[in-house]
């Protein structure tokens with residue numbers, strides 16, 4: 001296929017000065033930004049059909065969990081345990097964990113293969129057998145973040161600089177959609193992608209009921225929409241969508257970002273990239289009511305519903321047991337979760353530890369039409385020079 005757009009390196013103005021007293025490794029999460037509008041391809045440049053490993057149907061996997069689950073062997077658990085003990089003994093802050101101070105001589109080879117499959121293949125994996133009860137939250141957090149360093153650079157997930165997220169119902173009101181991040185509630189999540197290249201979820205405690213995961217290949221969804229509803233697909237490729245920052249806004253930034261939902265990569269043979277969360281486009285009525293941004297059009301409302309329904313129809317259901325870790329690629333997998341109900345106290349509430357990982361273009365990541373495509377810690381949520389934290393106990397939030 002001919003290149004859809006010029007493969008220009010991102011050059012939008014930005015400030016790369018990183019204070020090393022706040023970010024000791026010199027790397028700062030770049031956060032969310034508008035796209036390079038001149039790199040947004042028109043719909044007629046998009047492929048008619050996508051082929052390859054990124055296109056999968058639920059029936060390819062629903063009865064073959066061995067194709068997408070990986071049970072840690074006793075030797076691999078031992079290796080993770082030793083690396084974690086050594087890291088903790090060295091008294092390095094958890095935000096300073098890297099492949100160099102968390103060495104995995106055996107598992108590292110497999111993780112390189114997995115990283116390739118996450119970025120360029122089916123885009124998901126479910127690890128089994130992380131000994132969360134034996135290790136407890138602190139050692140689990142170290143082992144989990146250490147594992148993550150083999151897949152990408154951890155980025156900040158919110159305005160408070162959290163690189164280890166705690167997905168838990170903190171009693172916040174999911175109806176306050178312009179203020180509340182849904183991962184901190186027990187509400188259903190619609191199909192979406194997170195603001196990073198890869199997302200990981202480690203299950204520490206399950207809910208009484210619900211809280212289960214559904215994932216869909218956005219390339220299969222794309223092919224289906226191309227056949228059934230090309231009008232919807234076209235709407236999704238247009239940079240007419242406003243996404244809320246939900247108040248997680250650095251000085252000088254707008255409270256929202258105008259962008260597309262479905263993009264093409266830069267360069268030759270561009271792949272289709274999807275970046276979506278309906279909660280973030282529905283929550284902007286405070287600006288559209290004031291005439292500052294346009295309200296969602298009827299075509300956009302319909303596109304939101306058709307996308308959600310199509311994802312649901314084409315989704316693979318997945319249950320995370322205690323000690324499971326799910327890693328997903330956000331470039332070409334959309335995910336949702338069912339609403340849930342927690343156990344009554346004193347039983348533990350549903351609790352997942354979340355990682356957001358960046359895979360920069362220079363290290364094999366997708367060529368995104370954003371200025372920060374080459375940045376090591378691209379994406380995530382960064383507000384001004386907020387320092388990073390890796391709280392291993394949710395009570396510290």
Ligand SMILES: [Fe+2]
Nearest residue numbers: 192193194335
């Ligand atoms: Fe998510």
